[in-house]
Amino acid sequence: MKLAIFTLVQHSFKDSQYYAYAPYVNEMTLWGNYADELIIIGVKKVTNEVDEIDSAYKHSHLEFIPVPNFNVLGIIDVFKTLFKTPYIFFKCIQVMRQADHIHLRCPANVSLVACFAQILFPNKKKSAKYAGNWDPNSQQPWSYRLQKAILRNTFLTRNMQVLVYGEWPNQTKNIKPFITATYYDSEKITYHVKDYSKKLNFVFAGMLVEGKRPMLAVQIIEALHENGIPVVLDIFGDGPLMLELQDYVKSNHLESIVFLHGNQDKPMIKAALIAAHFCILPSKSEGWPKAVAEGMFFGCIPISTNVSCVKWMLGNGARGILIEPELDAAVAKIISTLNKADLDTMAKAALEWSQNYTLDRFEEAIMDVMER
Secondary structure, three states, rough: EEEEEEEEEEEEEEEEEEEEHHHHHHHHHHOOOOOOEEEEEEEOOOOOOOOEEEEOOOOOOOEEOOOOOOOOOOHHHHHHHHHHHHHHHHHHHHHHHHHEEEEEOOOOOHHHHHHHHHHHHHOOOOEEEOOOOOOOOOOOHHHHHHHHOOOOOOOOOOOOOEEEEOOOOOOOOEEEEOOOOOOOHHHHOOOOOOOOOOOOOEEEOOOOOOOHOOOHHHHHHHHHHHOOOOEEEEEOOOOHHHHHHHHHHOOOOOOEEEEEEEEHHHHHHHHHHHHHOOEOOOOOOOOOOHHHHHHHHHHEEEEEEEEEEEEEEHHOOOEEEEEOOOHHHHHHHHHHHHHHHOOHHHHHHHHHHHOOOOHHHHHHHHHOOOOO
């Protein structure tokens, strides 16, 4: 079987191997297990620099076809897009014609073009993973809404399973709930009672970008500290806000309670989550908040804003703390929960729920999509 994957993930080439963001590559490895040949249609980095969080594809028959990135944020960008889009569309048609299974990674600019191209292949086996927020009531860019509209239109999009995060009412028959996983059955741990009467350990894991609101996480910890609650926050990840966070921690004398570790490998983050009491991710928007699910897997009580499928993940507050994206309200909700809730019961419920979604089960779901 020849599997063609259309993605906006940026790739680099080094030592005869293609590299990309490790969690994405790990998932593509699972999809690639059911294909003899793998064709990746994506964006190549300007340089071949490999980041710490990148990983190499392991498929023995992989072909990478680079296409230009584009956006419509300004007048000049719009004109550039008018020239780039026909080329990308032609490449999509070219690859789809030879593929046995077409797989779109949405939402993204490349996959938007591929959404239109796949209409010309109604009899091909197809799947799409919508990694963004599928909530029909959420405010999203027009390009995201357009991709969602095409994907759920069973006349334009035929013979395709569309995999989305969470369960949503009134969906077309091709929309399937789907959960991404990080850990295997063999990595499950039994629940151990944690001591919430002493210092409370929090973990933030994610890109240091505006959308993840890492500054709000730091300010929440600062406010809890000022309220006399012994806390410490470990931040794992890197991004454009790193310097701003470092300056804030230093200027507000938070060096003893907030630690910026940068990008770290999976074993280190796993060890931190096992030791932590809470994981915190006050995002503006999410598809599948992987960091939340990972923390829950090891009995961390998640603290998150109510975006995408988070409310469903947290059992409407039974296995986590839903906060508003406003500092005082968020701190008040956390303090109230610390004082009133049965934290042990909440943590155990989080662990038991998340451990239902392992890579073993994830791979079974992928196999079902590929071999149907």
